[in-house]
Each structure stands twice: as C-alpha cells, then as structure tokens.
Amino acid sequence: MSGHTTELVVFVLLFLLVTVMGFVAARWRRPTDLASLNEWGLGGRSFGSWITWFLVGGDLYTAYTFVAVPALVFGSGAIGFYALPYTVVVYPLVFLVLARMWSVSHVHGFVTPADFVRARFGSPTLALVIAITGLVATMPYIALQLIGIESVLKAMGITGHLPIVIAFAILAAYTYQSGLRAPALIAFVKDTLIYIVILAAVIYIPAKLGGWDSIFDAAKAKFDASPAPGDGILLNANNQLQYVTLAFGSALALFLYPHSLTGVLASKNRNVIKRNMSALPAYSFVLGLIALLGFMAIAAGVKPVMTNGKADNNTIVPLLFDKMFPDWFTGVAYAAVGIGALVPAAIMSIAAANLFTRNIYREYFNKNASDREEANVSKIVSLLVKVGAVLCILALDPQFSIDLQLIGGVIILQTLPAVALGLYTRWFHKGGLIAGWAAGLVAGMWMLYLIPNPVSGKLHFGGSAFALSNFGFDTKMTIYPGFVALAVNVVVAALATLLFRAAKVADGKDATARDEYFADEGDPKVKDLDLTGSH
Template sequence: MKDHLAEIIIAAVIFLAVSAIGFIAARWRRPDDMGHLNEWGLGGRSFGSWITWFLVGGDLYTAYTFVAVPALLFASGALGFYAVPYTVIVYPMVFVVLVRLWSVSHKHGFVTPADFVRARSGSSTMALLVAITGIVATMPYIALQLVGIEAVLKSMHVDPTWALIIAFAILAAYTYQSGLRAPALIAFVKDALIYIVIIVAVIYIPYKLGGWHKIFDAADAKFAKTHGTVLNPGNQWQYVTWALGSALALFLYPHSITGVLASRSRNVIKRNMSALPAYSLLLGLIALLGYMAIAAQTTPIKTNGKADNNTVVPQLFDQMFPHWFAGVAFAAVAIGALVPAAIMSIAAANLFTRNIFKEYIKRDATPRQEAAVSKVASLVVKAGAVLVILLISPQFSIDLQLIGGVIILQTLPAVGIGLYTRWLHRWGLVAGWLVGMGLGVWMLYQIPNPATNHVHFGGSAFPLSKWFDPTSIGLDAKTQVYVGFVAVVANAVVAVIVTLICRALRASDGVDTTSPDDYLSDADSKTPPPLAEDQLPEPVPTS
C-alpha cells in the first residue's frame, strides 16, 4: 500500500471534497419545504440547459463507461464498440419522444413512468408491473457503479469491502439530505474530472507507447486468430442487436426519465438531446483505453485466481501515469460511479413510493409522508446494491447493464408506444409484459459463462443454435443475438394479438385521464399541481 500512498491520499481528498459538495447541495436553490417528491426527487422541476446537460450526461455515462466498456475491448476486441453506436442513434430516437413524456408529466404532476402508465392505460396492474420492472432493472445498474469503485480500490491495494461500505454510507447520507440536487451539483465536478483524465490519457498514453499505430498493431496481434479487431460473421448480429436494444432501453430506465422530468421546459430537453452526442465522442476515446492496455501489456488483478478484467483501466492508469495524476484519475472513476448511483437510487425510491406504497399501502399518504418513505427506500436500494456486488463475481460487470436492459425493455410498449397511441389494450400490455419478461429470463437462464463459472445467467447473448441451425437461413453457425431484443419483439407481438382479441370480444378497457393537448404543453401552459392535490385516478375495478 505504501507504493500507492500518494494515489490513495489524492483520491480520498477529492472524494471527500466532492462529498462535501453533496451536503452543500441541500442549500443550493433550496425551496421552502423539501418534504415533497417534486423537490427532493425532481429538484423542483427547475433545472435549465446546463444543469440538465451535466445531470443527464452524468447519469448516462457512468463507471460502466470507464471500466466495463474498455474491459470488453481488452478481452473481446471490436465487439466492445457496440456502446458507441447505441449512444449515437439513441438521441435522434428520443428527441421527440421525451418532450411528450415531459409535457404530459408536467401537466399532471407525474413523478415516475409508472404514474404515466397508470393514467394513460387506466390499469393499476400495468403500472405496478412497470414500477417493479424499473426497480429490478435499476438494481444491477447501481451494482455496476460499485464495480468501478471496487476496481479502483483493488488497484490501490485497498480492501474494497469496508471502503465500499464507507463510500456508499457517505453517498446515502448526502442523497438522503439533498435529494436530486446533490448529484446535479456533483455532476459538474464529475464531468470536468473525466474530460481532463480522458484528454490527458488519449494524448499522453499513446505518446508513451510509441503512437497509435503501435496500439492497433498490438491489438491486431492479440486478436489475430479470432479477428477480434473487426466483427466476424458470428458476432455481427450480436453487435447490431446489442446496440439497437441498448438504445431502445436507455431512456426507459427510471433514472434517465428522472433527469428528464427535472428539466424546466421542453426546449431544455431538445437542446440536451442535440448536445449529448458530444459524450459519445468521449465514449469512443474511453473505449480505446482497452486497446491501450493491450499495447502496454497491462496485467489485470487476479481475484480468486482469475484475471479481473474490470481492473484493466485502473491498472493502466497506475502503470502509465505519475502517482499524483493516477490519484486524480481514480477519483474521477469513483465519482463517476457515485453520481449515477445517487440518481438511480432516487428514481427507484420514487417508483416504490408513488406506485407501490401510495397505490397499495397508504392511499391517503401526505406529500411529507411520500418524501419520507422515498428517502428511506433510497437507503434500502443502496444497501441492496452493495450486497449484490459483494456476493457476485466482479467479472460479470458488462452483463449487469445488458441484463438490466433485457428487463427494462419490457416496459417499451406501455411507456414508449403509449406516448403516441392508446390502441394497445391494457390486457394486451399486461400479456405482452408477461411473455416478454418470461422469455427473456428463460433465455438468460440458458446462457452459461465458463470464464466466471456461471452455469446460468452468464451473459446476454443467446446462441441461435439452441433453437435451430443458423446456417439454414444463411447465418454463421455461431450467430448470437441480444436476449432483450428478442424478448421485446415477442412482447410487442403478443400485445398486438391480445389487443385484437380483446377488441373483438369488446373487453372493457381502462380510462385514459390524459388528453392530446397534454403531450404538447410547455412550462408556461400549466404549473404542476401541488402533490397534496395530485392524486392518481381511482383504480379500475376490473384491472
């Protein structure tokens, strides 16, 4: 540990300084009363373009970006670049979608996507399924942030167990006090640190290694037998479905929607969706750290006798940077984990409070009681994430995000399609969710991972050979596809079929409490009603 003393001190000082900002955030733009989910969970719905840009960017580009993506390139080559195109294609897709969600949520005071589904479909059952799905999908994403911190701690030869517990205890404390304002304020520091570290890395490390041609030559040499620096026939469909499925899933996550709903106007969202692709350029540079590690002959730290590829980037920084700057880089990774983890825990807590506690446990809950329950729920979510990461293999990181995507994609018909049409019957939505979720979990169960000794749930890429001979339709025998993509297609097909049956039988549908104008309203059209008056419609008995 003595060899890493400078790194530990610098990283700890920066971490504590940022934590102090988190506590100070409680006084930043402080309202008269924080005892409302509008204030604690959505920052008063008052964030402008700059704050939203850093908040949403800090939320979407996480420790997963810094650790798991370069680790996948280090181990598997070009397949790891799937994360770049999906963050490019997602913003044009959601440019017009998210403003509709913001408008209807602003008009009715919705706090969660399940609030919207409850009002749009008239189905308390579907809203409950959306809430549970959001909470379950968010848990592995929070755990993934811990993977980044854990990798940094290992590289500094610090016992990760107690350090993780302490770090998340601090995170829990300032999130409990400051709500969404804490990660919004910290995101400025987080993004500044990450930009500095990456700009230095893509200039300094290639210079030390003899140039970019040496880096790509080293990658070519490592993947010569597997042709890993380009896609091969066996993984092309995996790459395409990973990218498209991840793009469709990204803004279905509760934490992504939370950042959007905290914006103060439709124009703020439009400007952000136009500017956020700048982060994709940064992501491409971050991904190349995996190839730099190959050229630098970086050795991952071994855990239980097996190489932990998640430590590749921290080990590269430790190997190539002076100790003081490595400490700055380690702090950037750790803070890059804390910002999204805070937003995710708030989003999951809001889902529990609004769509489970208030809907099924205490329908007459006051705004202050809602805020109190949400604060406690956020603590429980963080504690659960810590337990998850302490109990699973750390080499499982990339699939923590991809498996979470399989789960959250099943809300696409209810949330995404529901923003444009109410044609899908509420029972069609429920049936589609059940089939999509069941198929997705079954397919995940069938996937092993010999590298991590996982017999089941070992990945998210499903071999088509388990169902039929891919060569019979002109595909490579080893062709794999993303489970989430297959599951959501099945979800949509079943939803359409059941809808047609329900329409033919004239089955009762729920009541839509939104109107077409609600999806086009802006900040000056109507202020969200106080949460004390913002009651969701009574459940439809047949739902």
C-alpha cells in the same frame, strides 16, 4: 497499499470535496420546503440546459461505463465498441419521446414512468408491473457502480469491502438530505474530471506507447492468438448481427430506466430537453476514446488483478493509469472513476425510491399520503436501496453482478410498449400490454439462461450472444436476446389486444388529453390523479 500513497491522498481529498458539495447542495437553489417529491426527487423541476446536461450525462455515463467498456474491448475486441453507435442512435430516437413525456408529466405531476402508465391506460396493475420492472432492473445497476470503485481500490492494493461501505454510507447521507440537487451539483465535478482524464489519456498514453500504429498492432497480435472465434479488432460474420441488435436494443433501453427519466423530468421546459438531446452526443465522442483504453492496455502489457484465481478485467483501466501517469494524476483519474460512480448511484436510488413511493406505497398502502409523507418515505427507501446494492456486491461474485446489468437491460426493454409507445398511441389494451410484458420477460430469461460463457466456465447467463442455432437455424451467428424478447413482447401485446377487443373485455380509461403532450413551462397544471378505482 505501499507505493500508492500519493494516489490515495489525491483520491481521498477529491472524494471529500464532493462529499462537502453533496451536503451543501441542500442549500443550492433552495426552495422553501424540500418535503415533496417534486423538490427532493426532481429538484423542483427547475433545472436549465447546463445543469440538465451535466446531470443526465453524469447519470447515463457511469463508472461502470468507464471501467466495463474498455474492459470488454480489452477482452473481446471490436464487439466492445457497440457502446459507441448505441449512444449515437439513442438521442434521435428519444428526441420527441422525452419531450412528450416531460409535457404530460408537467401537466399531471408525474414523477415516474409508472405514474404515466397508470393514467394513460387506467390500470393500477399495469402501473405496478412497470414499477416493479423498473425496481428490479435498477437495483443491480446501482450495485454495479461499486464495481468501478472496487476496481480503483484494487489497483491501489486496497482489499475488503469496508471502504465501499463507508463511501456508500456517505452517499446515502447527503442524498437523504439534499435529494436530486446533490448529484446535480456533483456532476459538474465528475464530468470535468472525466473529460480532463480521458483527453489527457488519448494524447499522452499513445505518445508513450509509440503511437496508434503500435497500439493497434499489439491488439491485433493478441486477438490473432486468441482461441475465441468472436474476438478480434474487426467484427466477423458470426457477431455482426449481435453487434447491430445489441447497439440498437441498448439504445431503446437507455431512457426506459427510471433514473434516466428522473434527470429529464427535472428539466424546467421542453426546450431544455431538445437542447440536451442535441448536445449529449458530445459524450459519445469521449466514450469512443474511453473504449480505446482497452487497446492501450493491451499495448502497455497490463495484466488484470487476480481475484480468487480469476483475472478481473475491470481493473485494467486503473492499472493502465497507474502504469502510464505520474502518481498525482493517477490519483485524479482514480477520483474521476470513483466520483463517476457516486452521481449515477445517487440518481438511481432516488428514482427507485420514487417508484416505490408513488406506485406501490401511495397506490396500495396510503392513497391519501401528503407531499411530506411521500418525501419521507422516498428518503427512507433510498437508504434501503443503497443497503440492498451493497448487500448485492457483498453476497455475489462481482463477475455475476456484471452479468446482472445485461439481465437488467433485457428486463427494462419489456416496458417499452407501455411507456414509449404509450406516449404516441392508446391502441394497446391494458391486458394485452401485461400479456406482452410477461411473454417478453419469459422469452428473454429463457434465452439468457441458454447462453454459456466458456471463459468463466458458466453454463448459463454467460453473456449477450444468443446463438441462432438454438432456434434451429444452421448458422453460427448470434443475436442480442433483449431485441428478440422485445419483438415477442410487441407481437403478443398486439395479438392479445385484438383478442381482448373481440371479446369486448373492458379497457381502462385514458386520463390524459392530446394537447397535454405538447404542454410547456407556464402552461397550467392539474391536480394529481385520483388513485381510487379498481385494480
């Protein structure tokens, strides 16, 4: 830690600032009673355009993004830029979908995507499947926020897990007290710091490194000397299909995550959603600049921290800041990454807790749970989720944890037919959707299992490049397994639907009406759905 005193002091002071804000948030836009999921878990569904923009942006662009995207560019080159087109593509894709989800949730009081599925397809079993899928996909994502904080601590010479345990204990405390209002308020600080740091970095660092020509020349020289066939500052014939499908598949997955929908459902009307889908691509501009930090690190000669004899590429951004910036500004940059972990981690834990409370506890343990009881259960579960995330990072190799995020994307994609397509069509049979979900998961896990990572020496679950040769094709081309798994899901769901219809198997009852998908602020709401009925 010697030599990093100034950075540590600045980091701790800014961390304490957002901690105070987290506790104060309980009094910000305070309702008469926080004891309901509408208030604790969705901020009273009252956030306007500015708050929603910072909240959703702070939720989607995590510390892992600021650390892992440039780390991927640093290690593999052009393939790391897939994050840029996918965030450009995603907003037009979800523009109308999210407005419909907000409207039907406004009418029925839905808090989670599984709530919607329960009503749309009349199937508690399908809703349970969607809820468990969301929980499983979200848990490693919360753990991954620790990667961002750990990378900063490692750059300051701090080892051990105690600082992370303390950070998450503080996060748990103010999330428990303030609910979604805490990350909504802190997101203002987080996003402001990120913009300041990144804009300073792309102006100041290239100037010190001799300009962009020198940066790209250094990157090209490194990748030209690399033995890995997919590495380079340009895509090649073997990884272009993977790049396209990875970008498109990631775009489809982004707003299926429960925490993404949580920020959207907290908005006060449809126009807030539409304005945000138009304005959020501004983050994509910053993301493109963030990705370039990977090339800057190559030009600056940054060497990642070694952990257990292996290079930890996640440390290259903090080390780049440490090498290029004055100590005080490096502390600000470190705080931006650290706080960038807290905002999404808080929203993710709230979303996971809401899934458990609404779609497992209320459905299977206490159908008559009061609003206060629901809120209390969610508060407790949000604490347990954070404990589970910390245990993940303590028990698992961090490199394996990173691979879990890839697995999470493949998993959450399997909810698309029920959640996203369900907003537009009731054609699929509930049994068909469950069959498609199962087939997609099996296909996705099988493909991920077959992917090796020659760099780390892993034989299985080693990345996102599935070789088409595994299907018997005579080619070296690769593809994103989540994209293929989703295609399997949709085909199986369609075929199974036709079979169930032909066999006259009873389907669930649709509890929603067409006009409810266009409801807006001020339109009447209805009582929460009756949860009685067969499973």
